[in-house]
Amino acid sequence: MLRKALRRLAIGIGLVFAVVTITFLLINLAPGDPARLWVAPNASEADLAAARRLLGLDQPLPVRYVAWLVDFVRGNWGTSIAQQRPVARIILDALPHTLLLSGCSLFLTYAIGVLVGAFQAAKRRTPWDTTLTIGNLVVFGMPAYWLAIMLVLTFAYAASRYGWPSWIQFPAMGVASLDADFLTPWGRLVDRLRHLTLPLVTLSLIGIAGTSRFVRGAVLEVRGQSFVAAARARGLPPLTIEGRYVIRNALMPIITLLGLSLPALFSGTVFVEVIFAWPGMGREIVTAVGARDYPVVMATTAIFAVLVVVGNLLADSLYAVADPRIREGQR
Amino acid sequence: MTTGKALLHDRRAVIGLAIIGTFALVAILAPLLAPADPNAQPDILGTRFLAPMSSGPDGTTYWLGTDRFGRDILSRLIYGARISLTVGVLSVVVSVIVGCTVGISAAVAGGWVERVLMAATDTVLAMPRIVVLLTLVALWEPSVLLVLLVLGLTGWMGIARLARAEVKSILARPYLDAAKALGISGPRLLWRHILPNTMTPVIVAAALAVGNAITLESGLSFLGIGIPPPAPSWGSMIATGRDALVHAPWIATFPGIAIVLAVVATNLIGDSMRDALDPTTRERGETQSTIAPSR
Numbered sequence: 001m002l003r004k005a006l007r008r009l010a011i012g013i014g015l016v017f018a019v020v021t022i023t024f025l026l027i028n029l030a031p032g033d034p035a036r037l038w039v040a041p042n043a044s045e046a047d048l049a050a051a052r053r054l055l056g057l058d059q060p061l062p063v064r065y066v067a068w069l070v071d072f073v074r075g076n077w078g079t080s081i082a083q084q085r086p087v088a089r090i091i092l093d094a095l096p097h098t099l100l101l102s103g104c105s106l107f108l109t110y111a112i113g114v115l116v117g118a119f120q121a122a123k124r125r126t127p128w129d130t131t132l133t134i135g136n137l138v139v140f141g142m143p144a145y146w147l148a149i150m151l152v153l154t155f156a157y158a159a160s161r162y163g164w165p166s167w168i169q170f171p172a173m174g175v176a177s178l179d180a181d182f183l184t185p186w187g188r189l190v191d192r193l194r195h196l197t198l199p200l201v202t203l204s205l206i207g208i209a210g211t212s213r214f215v216r217g218a219v220l221e222v223r224g225q226s227f228v229a230a231a232r233a234r235g236l237p238p239l240t241i242e243g244r245y246v247i248r249n250a251l252m253p254i255i256t257l258l259g260l261s262l263p264a265l266f267s268g269t270v271f272v273e274v275i276f277a278w279p280g281m282g283r284e285i286v287t288a289v290g291a292r293d294y295p296v297v298m299a300t301t302a303i304f305a306v307l308v309v310v311g312n313l314l315a316d317s318l319y320a321v322a323d324p325r326i327r328e329g330q331r
Numbered sequence: 332m333t334t335g336k337a338l339l340h341d342r343r344a345v346i347g348l349a350i351i352g353t354f355a356l357v358a359i360l361a362p363l364l365a366p367a368d369p370n371a372q373p374d375i376l377g378t379r380f381l382a383p384m385s386s387g388p389d390g391t392t393y394w395l396g397t398d399r400f401g402r403d404i405l406s407r408l409i410y411g412a413r414i415s416l417t418v419g420v421l422s423v424v425v426s427v428i429v430g431c432t433v434g435i436s437a438a439v440a441g442g443w444v445e446r447v448l449m450a451a452t453d454t455v456l457a458m459p460r461i462v463v464l465l466t467l468v469a470l471w472e473p474s475v476l477l478v479l480l481v482l483g484l485t486g487w488m489g490i491a492r493l494a495r496a497e498v499k500s501i502l503a504r505p506y507l508d509a510a511k512a513l514g515i516s517g518p519r520l521l522w523r524h525i526l527p528n529t530m531t532p533v534i535v536a537a538a539l540a541v542g543n544a545i546t547l548e549s550g551l552s553f554l555g556i557g558i559p560p561p562a563p564s565w566g567s568m569i570a571t572g573r574d575a576l577v578h579a580p581w582i583a584t585f586p587g588i589a590i591v592l593a594v595v596a597t598n599l600i601g602d603s604m605r606d607a608l609d610p611t612t613r614e615r616g617e618t619q620s621t622i623a624p625s626r
Contacts, residue, residue: 015453015454015457016457018450018454019454019457019458022454022455022458023458023466026463026466026467026470027466027470030466030467030470030471031470031471031472137595137598137599138591138595140598141542141546141590141591141592141594141595141598142587142590142591142594143546143549143550143553143566143587143590144550145550145553145569146569146583146587146590146591149569149572149573149576149583149587150583150584150587152576153576153580153583153584157576157577157580263456263457263458263459263460266459266461266462267459267460267461270459270461270462270465271461271550271553271554274554275573285462285465286465286554289465289466289469289470289556290469290555290556292469292470297466300462301458301462301466304458304459304462305457305458305459308457308458308459309457312457
C-alpha cells in the first residue's frame with residue numbers, strides 16, 4: 001500500500017516536472033522579447049542589453065532552464081515583470097480565491113450532479129428524465145463565459161432595473177463590496193456569499209449538467225448487470241439494492257470522472273474569474289499572458305499542473321475508499 | 332442495418348444533423364444569405380446599437396440589430412459560422428491525425444517506445460488545456476491558422492489513448508493471426524486490417540470533440556487572443572456585446588445562442604453514434620436500432 005502510494009507520488013512529481021519543462025520551452029521559444037517590457041519604450045540598445053543581462057536573458061537556453069528550475073524548487077519564483085511584485089506573493093494572494101471558487105463548485109457539482117443523475121436513471125423515460133436530459137444537454141453546450149454574462153444580465157442588471165426583490169439581486173463583480181470593511185462580521189459574510197453566488201452558479205451549473213449526464217449512464221449500466229438481477233431475485237428490499245449494489249458500483253466511473261474533470265474545471269474558472277473580476281489564478285494568468293509576464297505565467301502554469309496532479313492522487317485514494325478490492329492491494 | 336441507417340432512426344442524430352447541416356449550408360452560402368457586409372460600418376452614428384427588428388436611417392431592417400460600430404449582427408453571425416465550423420472541424424482533424432499516429436505507433440511498437448509515447452500523452456493531459464492555449468496563442472502572432480493548429484495540437488491525447496487501446500485489442504484477435512498466417516504483413520496489415528477497425532470509436536470521439544473545439548475557439552476570441560478582429564468570430568462578438576450589456580443586450584445574446592446550438596448539435600450526433608456502436612446501450616434498449624459494430 002505504502003509502496004504503491006510512493007510510486008504514485010513519484011509519477012505525480014515526474015508529471016509536474018515534465019509540465020513545467022514544456023511550459024518553459026514554449027514560453028522561451030516564442031517570439032518576442034520580455035526585456036522590451038522591462039525598459040522604457042524609447043530605451044537605447046545599451047539599456048535593452050542591460051535589461052537582458054539583468055533578467056538573465058543573455059544566457060543560453062539550457063543554462064537559463066537549470067537556473068530557473070533550481071530557483072523554482074527553492075521557492076524563489078522571481079519578480080513579476082508587469083506588477084513588480086514577488087511572484088510568490090501574487091500566487092499566495094490569488095490561490096485562495098481560486099481554491100474557494102473551484103472547491104465549492106466541485107462539491108456542488110458532484111453533490112447535486114450525482115443526485116440528479118441517479119434521479120434521472122430511476123425515472124428513466126419519463127417526462128422528468130426527458131426534460132432533465134434536454135436541460136443538461138443545453139447547459140453543457142454553453143460556454144462558461146456566455147452563461148456568466150447571461151446571469152449577470154439577468155440577476156445583476158435586469159434585477160436592479162426592474163426592481164426585483166433584493167434576495168435575487170446579485171453583485172456582478174469582485175469578491176466583496178467596497179464598503180465591506182465597515183460591515184458587521186455577519187454582514188461581511190453575507191456580502192462575500194452574495195459575491196460568490198453568480199460565479200459559483202455559473203461553474204456549478206455546467207459541472208452539474210456534465211456530471212448528471214454521466215451519472216445517469218453509469219447508474220443505468222450497473223442496474224443492467226446480472227448481480228443486480230440476482231439481488232432482486234433474492235428478494236432484497238429495493239433501497240438496499242440501490243444503495244449497496246447500484247450506487248456503490250456506479251461510484252467507480254464517477255471517481256474516474258472526478259480526476260479527469262479537474263482540468264476542465266480550471267478552464268471554466270479562468271473564464272469565470274475574468275468575467276466576474278474574481279482575483280484568482282485564472283485572471284492572473286490571463287493578465288500575465290497578455291503582458292508577457294513570463295515569471296507569472298510559468299509559476300501559475302506550474303501551480304495549475306500541481307493542482308491537477310494532486311486532484312488525481314486524491315481521486316486515486318478515493319478508489320481505495322470506495323472499492324475494497326483496491327484497498328486489499330489487489331488489482 | 333448500417334451505422335448510417337441506425338443514426339437516421341435516432342431522433343437525436345436527426346436533430347443534430349439538421350442543425351449542423353443548416354449551419355454548414357449557411358456558412359457555405361454566406362455571401363448570398365447575409366443581408367450586409369459583416370464588417371461594413373455604413374453610418375456609425377445613425378446605425379449603432381439598433382435593437383433587433385428595427386430599421387436604420389436608410390430604411391433597411393436589421394433583424395438581429397447592430398453592434399457598437401453599426402455592423403449588422405445577423406450578417407456577422409452568418410459569416411461567423413464559417414470561422415466556427417472551419418476551426419471546429421479542421422482542428423479536430425489535426426487532433427485525429429496526431430492522436431492516431433501517436434496511439435497506433437505506441438500500440439504497434441510496444442516496449443519502451445510505447446512507454447515513452449504514453450508518458451508524453453499523460454503529461455500533456457495533465458496540463459489544463461486553456462492554460463496551454465493561452466500561452467501558445469498569446470505569444471505567437473494570432474491568426475485563424477494558428478488557433479486551428481494550436482487547438483488541434485492540444486486536443487489529441489484522448490484520441491491517442493483510445494487508438495492505442497483499440498489497436499492493442501485488435502492485435503490480440505484471431506483474425507489478425509489469420510491475416511499474418513496468409514503472409515500479409517507490414518503496411519498492408521496496418522492499412523487494411525488494423526486501421527479500418529480502429530476508426531469507429533475514434534470517429535465518435537472526434538464528433539464529440541468538435542463541440543469542445545468550437546467552444547474553445549470562441550473562448551479564445553472572447554479573451555481577445557483568438558481570431559484577430561475585425562473577422563466576425565462568435566466569441567469576439569460576445570466580447571463586444573459584453574461592453575454594452577446594459578443598453579444593448581442582444582449583441583452578446585445571439586452569438587451565444589449560435590454557439591450553444593452548434594455544440595448541442597455535435598454532442599447529439601456524437602452521443603447517438605456512440606450508442607449505436609456500443610452493444611451494451613443497445614441491450615438496455617436506449618436506442619431501438621440494431622447494428623453490427625464493425626463490417
